[in-house]
Amino acid sequence: ETGVTQTPRHLVMGMTNKKSLKCEQHLGHNAMYWYKQSAKKPLELMFVYNFKEQTENNSVPSRFSPECPNSSHLFLHLHTLQPEDSALYLCASSHSGTSGRIYEQYFGPGTRLTVT
Amino acid sequence: GEDVEQSLFLSVREGDSSVINCTYTDSSSTYLYWYKQEPGAGLQLLTYIFSNMDMKQDQRLTVLLNKKDKHLSLRIADTQTGDSAIYFCAESSSYNTDKLIFGTGTRLQVFP
Numbered sequence: 001e002t003g004v005t006q007t008p009r010h011l012v013m014g015m016t017n018k019k020s021l022k023c024e025q026h027l028g029h030n031a032m033y034w035y036k037q038s039a040k041k042p043l044e045l046m047f048v049y050n051f052k053e054q055t056e057n058n059s060v061p062s063r064f065s066p067e068c069p070n071s072s073h074l075f076l077h078l079h080t081l082q083p084e085d086s087a088l089y090l091c092a093s094s095h096s097g098t099s100g101r102i103y104e105q106y107f108g109p110g111t112r113l114t115v116t
Numbered sequence: 117g118e119d120v121e122q123s124l125f126l127s128v129r130e131g132d133s134s135v136i137n138c139t140y141t142d143s144s145s146t147y148l149y150w151y152k153q154e155p156g157a158g159l160q161l162l163t164y165i166f167s168n169m170d171m172k173q174d175q176r177l178t179v180l181l182n183k184k185d186k187h188l189s190l191r192i193a194d195t196q197t198g199d200s201a202i203y204f205c206a207e208s209s210s211y212n213t214d215k216l217i218f219g220t221g222t223r224l225q226v227f228p
Contacts, residue, residue, distance in 0.1 A: 004158065031214055040124060043159075043204060043218035056215060090158055094214070102147055102213050107158025 003027040004108035006091050012114045013081065021076040021111045023091030031096045032074040033105065034066060037088040049074065050096045081115045088112050120219035122205055127225045134192040136222045138205030141186065146210035148181060150190045153202040153221065162190075162203075192224075200226045 004025045013019050025032065034046040048056035049068040063085075065077040074091055088110040095103040119141040128134045140148070146167050151159040165172045165179045165188075172179045178191040192199055202221040209215070 033214075035218075040220060042120060042220050043206075045215065045217070048214050050214065092158070096214065102164060104161040105159075105216065107153075107160070109156060109158050 006108035018079040023074040025093040029093040033092040035090040122219040134195045136190045138188040145207040149206040151204040
């Protein structure tokens with residue numbers, strides 16, 4: 001059973017809506033991640049947080065706004081999305097790898113987002 | 117820029133060996149990874165290899181690295197239907213192993 005949970009599992013929203021994706025980890029990790037998974041495209045890293053501080057923003061449009069209130073929770077706030085933003089959004093957590101050591105990233109099951 | 121490429125599909129018969137290939141462009145890549153995604157689930161780390169290694173074996177899994185050609189492969193011996201999944205290749209540098217660059221994933225279908 002994964003220690004990373006994501007809610008909701010499925011979300012359909014219009015282009016003018018505002019919604020949020022939630023991720024929670026119970027593994028004692030201090031790094032959390034958002035990824036975007038689209039068909040036939042590489043799995044795309046969006047944001048990285050280490051100890052609640054954003055350490056990576058992979059040129060993500062501002063209509064995606066992450067929030068990390070503590071090391072166990074990560075949100076992705078969505079507003080005025082486009083149909084091409086429809087994808088599976090995966091959250092992951094790990095111990096921080098900025099020291100150069102390898103730590104496995106543990107993934108949640110994802111939120112399937114459809115923008116209409 | 118950094119780029120990781122994989123073929124999208126592979127179909128094999130149960131009991132045969134599967135070989136999933138990956139190429140990467142970043143010469144500073146120090147760690148290379150294989151992750152597995154089962155239907156409806158997130159990714160799970162299968163194995164990784166350090167760039168100064170040529171091969172790593174773990175039970176039915178064999179990872180081969182050709183650093184000169186920037187080519188990585190994952191061989192699954194005696195492939196089972198439970199191995200049907202998407203397999204992702206990824207790379208990272210040694211100084212920031214948080215930042216993984218993934219490929220598209222290869223969907224492995226195992227038929228009886």
